[in-house]
Amino acid sequence: MNLIRSAYKRLLAFHGPQGWWPIINPANFTSEYQGVTPPNEAEFFEIAVGAILTQNIAWKNVDAALAMLKKKGMLHPASVRRIPLARLAGYIRSTGYYNQKAKKIKNFTEWYRRRKFDYDALRREDPAVLREELRSVNGIGPETADSILLYGLGVKVFVVDAYTGRIFTRLGILSGREKYHEIQNLFHRHFKGTARDYNEYHALIVAHGKDCCKKRPACVECCLFPLCVKNI
């Protein structure tokens, strides 16, 4: 299962650091984030909202919606709580599913309120407990919950997406029928790294998926060749 480590190295060498949340800050080399600013309270809410908005949608669409929300002063829980659902939905039209997603953002904000908007307390909480709570919020599934944990709170969890299954099935270490948790456990067992590495790995998989993995037959020209052998 060193394939998981070597695939990471190849992806990083080929695609370069992706600079997903939190914002890249080369000046900061002091923490385990090694050049990436750890998430903070101001960013947390925006990251969580972004994680919801990006469900099954290209990030480009999310970027526009986040800019709109920022312009309208909506990247704060208090504002989201006040605004009518329909108006919030209007601000996030570009992300598709806007009625559902507006509701999801409201639901998440309500959970955050129940948590007293206390970001520091969240960072001290048992991640397993947090995950349970986030998963119980309607509209937050496994990937969104893990994205909030990893990118918003710096918890070392691997975020699994549709690309992950495809890519590692091609590498021959998945059958293609594993469930979310099984894939996640595989990475937790075989990929030893910091939260920053988990952050980067997921981002690289997305970058790679958008690029190489659409090709048929698979991967002859891709950076994982010849690791990547199956054509699916």
Add this chain to the structure above:
DNA sequence: ACCCAGGGTCATA
């Protein structure tokens, strides 16, 4: 015109 994008929920068998 068609397909997909950094998913999730709900109803049905």
Add this chain to the structure above:
DNA sequence: TATGACCATGGG
């Protein structure tokens, strides 16, 4: 447990 319908915009 496992499919299928549905949500809905924007770019290729």
